[in-house]
Amino acid sequence: MEKEILYTKKQVQRKNIIAFSVFIFLMMAAIAAWIHVKNLPLDNGLLGGVQPPIRKVLNLNEKIFSRSLDSTHLAKTYPLSFAVKKARVNGDIGMGEDFDPATWKLYVIKANGDTLTLSLEDIKKLPKTEIVFDFKCIEGWSQVTHWGGVKFSDFAAAYHLNNEVSMKYVGMATPDVEYYVGIDMPSALHPQTLICYEMNGKPLPMNQGYPLRMIITVKYGIKSIKRIGTMYFDNERPPDYWFERGYDYFSGL
């Protein structure tokens, strides 16, 4: 049994008061701290975002995990037969009705300010890579899907984007600039990251971002932008649609 001690009633009372005061004070302090953080202005006032201290931790998480883990680690791939016939369509931001496939070009803004203007045929000339992997949506569902296209790293090499890929980020936006993402360069150069023009062996459907989209196996689907219009490079984080709305910038898996 426990050690038994004798105290006077006064001593017991005193001990109770001290313990309860400390307890209530600390609980109130924790609640006050939480309310304070909750009520801080969000880091992207117009659209939302998150409270700055929370963002600091999320950015720290990115540092911890991107530095301690191997950025070239491959996502698991599956046999072709595992891929679903009808991939789920989720999100139509930037997929406006007034899009004209005939006039579409990919604009790559280089570090020196020059712009590469590329057609789908230009992209298709580059070595093709296919992948079947478990596509993961940030909402929580996942689906094994089959994609085909050009490795981003092959694309960068073919167009001599050496100065560009030595920068920290690549930014991309839809032709109507309604949707836009920023991707850290190690993830863009990941051997499974595709500039993708095929799904299930056929050209991308309109709602999957025809004619060209990203497929990034090491990120949530929010980073696999559909219908790339422009591509550019930066050492600062390019604007990112969901980041501005309170999501983690890295969103790495």
Added chain:
Amino acid sequence: MLITMERIVKKHKLAIRWFHWINFPVLALMIWSGFLIYWANDVYRIGFGDTTLLKFFPKQFYDLFSIPQRLGEGMSYHFVFMWLFFLNGVLYILYTGISGEWRELLPDKSSFKEAWQVMLHDLHIRKKALAQAKYNAAQKIAYTAIILMGAGSVITGIAIYKPVQFGWLCWLCGGYETARVIHFTLTIGYCLFFIIHIAQVIRAGWKNFQSIITGFETEGTIPDLPEDHNNQTNTTAN
């Protein structure tokens, strides 16, 4: 002149009280932010075929806690407070391991049979109470299970959080989808634990409750001790 002495029994060490009271709000925030995340793909239910007995979660539940449309917010809080939940849990395990307090907490072979009798007693089916050490058999099982559940939440949590980097862990958990189901089920387990825990604390009464704050429990008075009696006298109990 005579003075009345209170017999007090030291029950919960300061460290245990800190672990407990840090865990409570942190786990509450983890569960709440977890619900904000789960809402975005709320596919789980209890039922068979087309018949759903219980949907996770009914609209009333979502509205009561204003859960809808807060996925980003939920993820943000979840991936901040995960550190506190994890560190507090690791320190608790280290502390109980090093201090030897794990001996009072870990169930043994007889615990499972005894726990059944404890339950029968608690439900007023069995009249006679069991002789018990600091924790009874049911408590030992519950307080050990909850730590294993915590470890399960961390493991399945990492599997969902970094399923590419920790692909092997994800595989061990039965895959990405299964890891998510386990993670969710454990959370429901915490909620059930909480309900029973609160019921038992209420049943055990105020003196028991205050011991998780003050560390000690008063066990009645020893009347009529002379004033010069050393009030720190240690007596051997039982």
